[in-house]
Amino acid sequence: MLRWSMRPYDGTYAALAGLEAWPEALDRLTRARAAGVNRLPRTRGAAADAAASGADWRLPLAVLSDAADTAGAPAPAAFRWVGAGARVAAWARGWHWHVALQNYEASLEHLPDRERVCKQLIRGCSHKEQGWSEVLKMLDAMYDAELRPDGEVYEACAFACAAAKEWAWAVQLYEELLFNNLRASPSLEALALDAQARLTGDASQPSALMESKGLG
Known part of the structure; x- marks a missing residue:
C-alpha cells in the first residue's frame, strides 16, 4: 500500500x-x-x-x-x-x-533546474575573494545554455568585478543589464557611477556605498 x-x-x-x-x-x-x-x-x-x-x-x-x-x-x-x-x-x-x-x-x-542553480552559484561565488573570473565564466555558461540572467545575477557579477578592481567589467555588466531591459538597483547604479569615474580618472572621493562594500 x-x-x-x-x-x-x-x-x-x-x-x-x-x-x-x-x-x-x-x-x-x-x-x-x-x-x-x-x-x-x-x-x-x-x-x-x-x-x-x-x-x-x-x-x-x-x-x-x-x-x-x-x-x-x-x-x-x-x-x-x-x-x-x-x-x-x-x-x-x-x-x-x-x-x-x-x-x-x-x-x-x-x-x-540549471538556471536556478547557476544563479545560486553566481551569487555565492561573488562573495569569494578574487571570484570575479568564476562568476563571469558562470555567466558565459548561462548565455551558452540560453538561460536568462536576472538583475540579481548582473549585480552580483558587477560587485564581484568591482571587488577585484575590474572596473571596466563592472560598467559593462551594468550596461548589459540595461540592454536587457532589467531594472538596476540603487546599489548597482552607484557602483556603476563610481566604476566609470575610476576608469576616467575622476575617483578621488569614493562614495560611502563603495567604502561600505570595501571597494574604496
Whole structure:
C-alpha cells in the first residue's frame, strides 16, 4: 500500500521546495519515515532543495546523505540528479567554492533546474575573494545554455568585478543589464557611477556605498 502512496509525497515536497518552506519539508520527511516510506528519491531531493533555501548550509547535505543511506541498493544511479541543485547551492553557501564548482560541473546533465542553480552559484561565488573570473565564466555558461540572467545575477557579477578592481567589467555588466531591459538597483547604479569615474580618472572621493562594500 505504501508503494501507491508515494506519488502524493513527491508532489507535496515539490510544492514545498517551490515555496522554500524548508521547516515544513523536513517535518513531513520525518513523518514519512516514521510511516515507513523510505524509498522516495524525488521527495528527499525536494526536501533538500527546500532546506538549501533557508537553513544552515549543512542541512541539505545531511538530508541527501541520509537519503542515499536509506533508499536501498539501487540508490546511487537514482541520486545522481536528485538534489543536485541543493548540493551545489549548499556548498556555495558554505563558501566551499571549489567543491561547489566541481559538483556543478559533475551534475550538469542531471540538473533539473540549471538556471536556478547557476544563479545560486553566481551569487555565492561573488562573495569569494578574487571570484570575479568564476562568476563571469558562470555567466558565459548561462548565455551558452540560453538561460536568462536576472538583475540579481548582473549585480552580483558587477560587485564581484568591482571587488577585484575590474572596473571596466563592472560598467559593462551594468550596461548589459540595461540592454536587457532589467531594472538596476540603487546599489548597482552607484557602483556603476563610481566604476566609470575610476576608469576616467575622476575617483578621488569614493562614495560611502563603495567604502561600505570595501571597494574604496
